[in-house]
Amino acid sequence: MSELVLNVKDLSAGYTTHGLFGRKTYKEVIKDVSFSIAKGEILGLVGGSGTGKTTLAKAVLGLIKPEKGVVESFTKKPQMIFQDPLSSLNPAFTIQRVLEEPLILRGIASKTEREERVRETAGKVRLGESSLRSRPSELSGGQRQRVSIASALLCDPGLIVADEPVSALDVTIEAEILELISELRRDTGISFLFISHDLNVIYKICDRVIVMNNGMIIEEGETRKLFRSPENRYTKALLSAALET
Ligand SMILES: Nc1ncnc2c1ncn2[C@@H]1O[C@H](COP(=O)(O)OP(=O)(O)OP(=O)(O)O)[C@@H](O)[C@H]1O
Ligand SMILES: [Mg+2]
Known part of the structure; x- marks a missing residue:
């Protein structure tokens, strides 16, 4: 069996909300979820809106505490990228400074070394010199997504959780970002948990791919096989809806 970067077993998680009179209610969102990701693998997580994909991503990264079950990570600092990176990029910083931030946090004190690492990583994601001098609001959606990928790479992760990373982009830019992710996987062996509601x-x-509905994994399989012969009714419905678009 190939080397694993992540193993999730019987994971249940949700949110506690505070109601009237300080009463707490717990709402379970994901239920008994188990899956693993191999080194260098891109695992897709698909499902309709509100099925718990983002919640699962947060639980995988330890941003919310599991109610039950375990998340075992066998790799260095998993990172997350989002649909709209703008909210996670400091508007006052230039992109150069934004990208130096993870290195500062990692204790790389030498400015020259940081600049070198940023230049090298910007090259990998094909961000030019002028983008590095810009502020986040001055970049296009595709360039911003390149910045967030570069920022994740600068943390030297073994796994990147990408939550709808191309959903806000038009199709040509989407194709470029998908190409970039494939290339990074091929060249660096980083694994991805790739979340999308879009089967295409x-x-x-x-x-x-793992298919989620109502917080549960209802089907799992090798991509081509799952698309060719889905077994679950919900997967079949998702597929026929995707064919119409
Ligand atoms: N911070 C929160 N507090 C309480 N409930 C939440 C919170 N975040 C999400 N939820 C609820 O958890 C459920 C799953 O939400 P989640 O964001 O994980 O779905 P999703 O599959 O990522 O949806 P989408 O495709 O729209 O991004 C929803 O019912 C949502 O209302
Ligand atoms: Mg989501």
């Missing part, structure tokens, strides 16, 4: 996108990039 999943088909282009993922090795294997």
